[in-house]
Amino acid sequence: MEETEDFVGQGPHPVDDGLYTEPTKKRRRSDRDQRFRAFPSVEQSALKEYEKLESRTRRVLSNTYQKLIHSVFLDDSIPNGVKYLINRLLALIEKPSLDPIYIGLFGSTGAGKSSLINAIIQQAMFLPVSGESICTSCIVQVSSGSCEQYEAKIHLLSDQEWKEELKNLTKLLHRTEELDREEADAWDRDDAMEEAIWKLQMLYGNGAERKNYEELLRAKPKGKIPTSRIITLKAEETIDKCSVIWVISDIERVSGGRAHEDLLNESIKACQRGFCRDIALVVTKTDKLHLPEYLRERKVGNRAIQSQREAILERNGVIKLQKNRILKEKLKTKLPMDSKVLEASDLVYTVSAQEYWQQALLTEEETEIPKLRGYIRKSLLDKKRRMVTEYVTEAFGLLLLTDSFNCMENLPNEHLCMSGLRRFVEEKIQLLEKAIDQCFAHMERPLQEGVRNAKASYRRILGACLVRSRGNQGFHQTLKAVCLKNGIYASRTLTRIDLNEAITQPIYDQIDPVFGGIFRAGKPTGSALLPHVEAFKHSLQEKMMEIGVRSGWKYDSYKKSFLIQEISAILGGLEGYILRKKRRIYESLTTSVQNDLKPCYEEAAQIAGKKACERMKDVIRRGVDQQVAEGMFERAQERMQHQFQQLKNGMTEKVKGSIATMLTLASSQGDGLYKELADVKSEYKEMEKLHRGLREVAENAVLRRGMQDFLLKMSPSKGVPPKA
Numbered sequence: 059m060e061e062t063e064d065f066v067g068q069g070p071h072p073v074d075d076g077l078y079t080e081p082t083k084k085r086r087r088s089d090r091d092q093r094f095r096a097f098p099s100v101e102q103s104a105l106k107e108y109e110k111l112e113s114r115t116r117r118v119l120s121n122t123y124q125k126l127i128h129s130v131f132l133d134d135s136i137p138n139g140v141k142y143l144i145n146r147l148l149a150l151i152e153k154p155s156l157d158p159i160y161i162g163l164f165g166s167t168g169a170g171k172s173s174l175i176n177a178i179i180q181q182a183m184f185l186p187v188s189g190e191s192i193c194t195s196c197i198v199q200v201s202s203g204s205c206e207q208y209e210a211k212i213h214l215l216s217d218q219e220w221k222e223e224l225k226n227l228t229k230l231l232h233r234t235e236e237l238d239r240e241e242a243d244a245w246d247r248d249d250a251m252e253e254a255i256w257k258l259q260m261l262y263g264n265g266a267e268r269k270n271y272e273e274l275l276r277a278k279p280k281g282k283i284p285t286s287r288i289i290t291l292k293a294e295e296t297i298d299k300c301s302v303i304w305v306i307s308d309i310e311r312v313s314g315g316r317a318h319e320d321l322l323n324e325s326i327k328a329c330q331r332g333f334c335r336d337i338a339l340v341v342t343k344t345d346k347l348h349l350p351e352y353l354r355e356r357k358v359g360n361r362a363i364q365s366q367r368e369a370i371l372e373r374n375g376v377i378k379l380q381k382n383r384i385l386k387e388k389l390k391t392k393l394p395m396d397s398k399v400l401e402a403s404d405l406v407y408t409v410s411a412q413e414y415w416q417q418a419l420l421t422e423e424e425t426e427i428p429k430l431r432g433y434i435r436k437s438l439l440d441k442k443r444r445m446v447t448e449y450v451t452e453a454f455g456l457l458l459l460t461d462s463f464n465c466m467e468n469l470p471n472e473h474l475c476m477s478g479l480r481r482f483v484e485e486k487i488q489l490l491e492k493a494i495d496q497c498f499a500h501m502e503r504p505l506q507e508g509v510r511n512a513k514a515s516y517r518r519i520l521g522a523c524l525v526r527s528r529g530n531q532g533f534h535q536t537l538k539a540v541c542l543k544n545g546i547y548a549s550r551t552l553t554r555i556d557l558n559e560a561i562t563q564p565i566y567d568q569i570d571p572v573f574g575g576i577f578r579a580g581k582p583t584g585s586a587l588l589p590h591v592e593a594f595k596h597s598l599q600e601k602m603m604e605i606g607v608r609s610g611w612k613y614d615s616y617k618k619s620f621l622i623q624e625i626s627a628i629l630g631g632l633e634g635y636i637l638r639k640k641r642r643i644y645e646s647l648t649t650s651v652q653n654d655l656k657p658c659y660e661e662a663a664q665i666a667g668k669k670a671c672e673r674m675k676d677v678i679r680r681g682v683d684q685q686v687a688e689g690m691f692e693r694a695q696e697r698m699q700h701q702f703q704q705l706k707n708g709m710t711e712k713v714k715g716s717i718a719t720m721l722t723l724a725s726s727q728g729d730g731l732y733k734e735l736a737d738v739k740s741e742y743k744e745m746e747k748l749h750r751g752l753r754e755v756a757e758n759a760v761l762r763r764g765m766q767d768f769l770l771k772m773s774p775s776k777g778v779p780p781k782a
Contacts, residue, residue: 101435105439105442107755112445116151118745123144123147123148126738127144130144142719143460146456147460150453150456156442159434160301161301163304165317166311166317166318169308169342170411173411174306174427177409177415178427178430178434214284214287214288216287221275228269229271231255231258261281262274262277298332298334300334301335301336303338304339304430305321305325305338305340306340307339307340309347320554322337330570330644331643336399336402337389337399339385340430341409342411343410344409344410345420347373349366352373358372358376366419371420378408385406386405391571394574398578408426409427410425411425411427450748451623451626452626453745454746455622457742479602482598482601483598483721487714490591490709494706494709496585497587500575501576505568508567508568511564512691516682519561523560524537524679534670534671534674537675538663541660542659544558545558545655545659546652557678559648561651565694577640587636588636591629591633591636591709592629595626602622632713635708639701646698646701647695650698655685657681658677658681658682662674662678
């Protein structure tokens with residue numbers, strides 16, 4: 059059964075029994091100042107101004123909502139226009155302040171992910187890391203694939219491991235007894251000690267930090283510890299939700315290791331099917347360098363290296379150039395040439411969390427931690443600016459219309475104007491449908507070529523997946539696990555196996571650049587889909603302006619503004635709908651193949667006994683051969699094309715329904731149904747001021763940014779040499 063999706067918080071909402079539900083109270087923001095501390099003063103000012111605009115807008119909307127509710131509460135027959143307004147007001151009031159920005163950090167165990175996060179957020183012991191006086195108290199294993207859920211297994215320490223950990227914790231805490239008063243005060247502020255206290259209190263309760271090792275051994279923990287020492291968590295959040303992906307690899311493994319290459323490939327796929335717009339390789343632990351060995355193997359530069367610091371900076375520069383070139387070439391083969399990620403100045407960062415704290419060899423800037431932190435801040439500030447701008451603008455349009463319902467006069471040619479606008483919208487929707495068909499038609503040829511390539515190469519690819527250089531020893535159980543999971547097996551130690559993805563890869567190799575081109579942002583030409591939606595929006599808005607001026611709408615200011623803003627809100631929701639559907643379309647090839655091969659996987663999984671591994675392989679090979687002969691790859695092509703058709707139908711139906719409702723509402727003034735509606739003129743005027751304030755906030759932010767850049771250039775501290 060085809061799954062359907064609706065806009066989230068956009069467009070008209072169905073009226074139900076919850077019509078008169080009180081909006082959720084404004085969330086507490088006591089931690090706002092704490093959050094702002096991560097930003098320079100210039101950005102703090104901009105954030106505070108945007109939050110003030112948003113807060114005041116919510117207050118105006120809440121006041122308007124309450125007035126409307128009280129004015130119609132006793133009325134048995136509520137006009138559709140009022141129902142629309144009440145639901146739209148409630149949706150805006152309940153709209154989240156800011157959706158999270160998901161930044162995915164992916165890397166092997168020990169690559170330095172925790173240390174990197176600690177440095178970025180400027181909290182040395184926020185996440186426990188190995189190699190310190192306090193080691194991590196659990197190991198977290200996360201397994202994921204192309205599925206709706208991921209699974210995290212937390213492996214708790216054994217009794218013996220915890221006893222050793224407990225001994226170290228109590229030893230650390232009771233060292234203060236050997237120090238004098240001055241030293242003890244200084245030690246009390248140490249992050250390691252605070253971490254030790256927190257661990258003991260979490261497990262044994264308040265006051266545990268004052269007990270010795272023997273007392274704690276006899277104490278009973280607060281919570282129940284599972285006998286298996288494993289806690290399993292499952293949830294729906296995947297790599298596809300990340301808008302930014304950083305692949306983490308330490309300096310010693312970035313040149314010869316395969317793990318980060320596999321992660322980069324997965325990240326590129328996330329760009330195709332998910333929300334990811336930016337990818338970078340973050341090379342960690344760059345302070346680790348054995349100078350004599352580096353000088354012996356050095357192949358770049360003519361000048362002599364005088365110090366460890368010079369060698370680190372030179373090596374960082376070389377790695378940046380090499381990996382940036384390799385990564386860019388890899389991205390070019392999979393993504394459209396005008397993709398935003400290809401325009402990024404930094405695809406590779408060379409960082410050192412340890413030097414960020416110590417600065418014995420490198421300056422803070424040379425560790426590149428501030429650069430990553432600045433990237434996050436800029437992303438958050440830009441998203442907040444866009445969100446508040448859209449929010450205030452949408453609220454203003456809604457208040458314009460609400461205030462207009464108290465205006466009873468109607469022009470003779472009003473009906474004629476709206477009829478003409480409806481015909482224009484119908485014509486433009488037909489043109490949009492044709493544009494969508496043209497965009498999706500670009501997939502036909504690469505799909506056909508990909509199917510031909512897959513049919514010619516599937517035996518070779520499958521053979522490579524089923525053969526192990528060391529024979530079948532130990533592979534029997536792995537292959538059984540692959541079959542039990544319908545062709546997919548993810549392991550902590552082995553390379554991920556996905557037979558369905560492997561044999562469909564020749565199709566993806568052909569379609570990837572075209573697929574990415576369809577869902578990219580850009581000029582409204584060629585295969586790009588979203589620019590056609592944007593052009594459709596502008597054509598409607600221009601027509602509304604033209605009709606309003608030509609026909610002399612008496613309430614021209616409110617009607618034009620409302621129609622224009624509602625079009626933006628409706629089509630803004632449409633963009634989100636497209637991006638959510640994108641993943642299902644992209645994965646339809648492997649999903650189709652997996653469904654067709656499921657019977658042969660089930661048959662192979664039942665095999666046991668002598669030479670079971672070879673017999674399982676034979677079943678899989680015969681099953682794939684049979685399905686290919688019966689048109690497996692052609693069916694996968696048809697299913698992807700069907701998914702594209704479903705997306706087109708969903709887009710046009712949502713546009714037709716939402717715009718029809720909006721136009722009906724806009725033409726309903728003056729019919730005598732709203733004479734008892736509450737007066738919201740004061741709220742409208744306040745909203746008008748807030749709308750004007752948007753431009754002032756933006757202009758002030760630009761001025762402050764310019765001043766900050768000027769001061770940074772003039773700063774005498776720039777270029778200060780590192781500590782000895």
